[in-house]
Amino acid sequence: MPTTAPSPRDRLLETANRLFYSEGIHTVPVDRLVTEAGVTRATFYRHFPAKEDLVVAYLRATDARLRGAVESAVARDGADSGLSGVLDLIGETTCAAGFRGCHFINAAAEYPNASAPVRVAIAEHRAWFQQAVTDLAARSGHPDPDYAGRVLVLLHDGALSGAQLDDPEAVRRTLVRAGRDLLGLPAPE
Amino acid sequence: MPTTAPSPRDRLLETANRLFYSEGIHTVPVDRLVTEAGVTRATFYRHFPAKEDLVVAYLRATDARLRGAVESAVARDGADSGLSGVLDLIGETTCAAGFRGCHFINAAAEYPNASAPVRVAIAEHRAWFQQAVTDLAARSGHPDPDYAGRVLVLLHDGALSGAQLDDPEAVRRTLVRAGRDLLGLPAPE
DNA sequence: TCAACAAGAACGAACGTTCTGGCTACCTCG
DNA sequence: CGAGGTAGCCAGAACGTTCGTTCTTGTTGA
Numbered sequence: 188m189p190t191t192a193p194s195p196r197d198r199l200l201e202t203a204n205r206l207f208y209s210e211g212i213h214t215v216p217v218d219r220l221v222t223e224a225g226v227t228r229a230t231f232y233r234h235f236p237a238k239e240d241l242v243v244a245y246l247r248a249t250d251a252r253l254r255g256a257v258e259s260a261v262a263r264d265g266a267d268s269g270l271s272g273v274l275d276l277i278g279e280t281t282c283a284a285g286f287r288g289c290h291f292i293n294a295a296a297e298y299p300n301a302s303a304p305v306r307v308a309i310a311e312h313r314a315w316f317q318q319a320v321t322d323l324a325a326r327s328g329h330p331d332p333d334y335a336g337r338v339l340v341l342l343h344d345g346a347l348s349g350a351q352l353d354d355p356e357a358v359r360r361t362l363v364r365a366g367r368d369l370l371g372l373p374a375p376e
Numbered sequence: 377m378p379t380t381a382p383s384p385r386d387r388l389l390e391t392a393n394r395l396f397y398s399e400g401i402h403t404v405p406v407d408r409l410v411t412e413a414g415v416t417r418a419t420f421y422r423h424f425p426a427k428e429d430l431v432v433a434y435l436r437a438t439d440a441r442l443r444g445a446v447e448s449a450v451a452r453d454g455a456d457s458g459l460s461g462v463l464d465l466i467g468e469t470t471c472a473a474g475f476r477g478c479h480f481i482n483a484a485a486e487y488p489n490a491s492a493p494v495r496v497a498i499a500e501h502r503a504w505f506q507q508a509v510t511d512l513a514a515r516s517g518h519p520d521p522d523y524a525g526r527v528l529v530l531l532h533d534g535a536l537s538g539a540q541l542d543d544p545e546a547v548r549r550t551l552v553r554a555g556r557d558l559l560g561l562p563a564p565e
Numbered sequence: 566t567c568a569a570c571a572a573g574a575a576c577g578a579a580c581g582t583t584c585t586g587g588c589t590a591c592c593t594c595g
Numbered sequence: 596c597g598a599g600g601t602a603g604c605c606a607g608a609a610c611g612t613t614c615g616t617t618c619t620t621g622t623t624g625a
Binding site: 195226227228230233 | 571
């Protein structure tokens with residue numbers, strides 16, 4: 188039996204995630220969103236006062252999904268610190284089909300005003316990730332976890348940009364090797 | 377005596393560089409461009425058949441400027457390989473006032489179609505930079521210049537994204553330290 | 566009965582682009 | 596030298612389209 192159909196709001200969020208990520212935000216009109224989500228304009232504006240509110244909701248949903256993915260990757264690493272799992276996760280992400288860079292960096296390019304709600308959501312996501320990898324570095328016994336965390340963020344951002352514009356597989360290999368070198372992790376089997 | 381006034385085309389390019397970079401491309405209408413450049417619409421469309429042609433010209437002009445900046449940084453390094461100078465150049469760039477990330481990565485976020493002329497210009501710029509730092513790594517005697525070049529691009533892209541969204545000075549320090557670690561350069565004085 | 570939704574028309578603003586008309590500088594050819 | 600043409604530019608109106616947002620009406624299900 189089919190599961191219950193997702194609510195209009197969820198369909199809008201799912202459509203927003205697909206279209207905003209693959210085609211950009213300003214280039215996707217409300218028309219496309221409501222058509223492909225199978226809802227009417229009235230329904231759209233009942234759930235989101237304006238298009239920008241959907242953008243923020245889209246980023247927050249993406250943030251929640253990524254937090255879950257990192258948690259899983261860390262858990263998969265078992266007794267290890269989790270840093271290796273996070274490196275692998277980034278590498279897998281950048282090589283996935285339809286990959287088009289970082290949801291948040293891309294959105295920031297379209298919202299230059301640093302105090303816009305969109306930018307607040309971006310800043311919150313980045314602050315979480317920075318803290319998460321710094322904690323992992325500390326847990327792994329790295330002598331300078333703050334530095335290690337910042338390097339991981341640097342490599343992460345660079346990989347997400349490069350994998351979209353250059354050769355994704357080469358970027359993935361470089362990321363994993365450089366991450367392990369810089370963090371003092373052993374080479375993979 | 378004042379130098380001769382720049383041509384309408386040059387004023388358009390200069391205005392495009394300023395506005396596109398600081399506010400994004402789709403968010404800046406042709407109205408703003410012609411008003412702030414002090415030209416008329418007719419003049420605009422005489423030099424550029426469409427807005428997208430100005431975007432491409434803006435990216436190519438930026439590309440030329442960056443090539444010159446890297447050349448100067450390498451030359452400043454004197455007898456050294458030039459890698460140190462390039463690292464410092466990136467660090468200075470990311471901390472400059474009005475910095476808003478990479479011209480090319482930002483533009484790519486607004487032009488998802490990988491075969492668009494804008495994306496071609498972006499690819500050409502990235503191919504040049506990749507080759508340039510790889511050459512420098514080879515000249516410095518790095519045992520694996522291809523790997524070193526790719527790491528430098530990774531760090532560069534990450535720094536440009538991070539400096540815009542996080543603490544620029546911390547990003548700069550992390551970039552220089554990580555770059556020197558990987559390249560086996562001595563720590564700065 | 567009421568709130569959520571479908572369907573679609575409608576609105577005002579903003580967009581990229583084209584057009585009309587007049588002014589000025591420069592080149593050409595007598 | 597000087598008349599006449601040509602090309603580049605200014606000023607601003609105009610066009611057709613698309614955008615984000617609102618409104619109207621009718622239907623469904625709790």
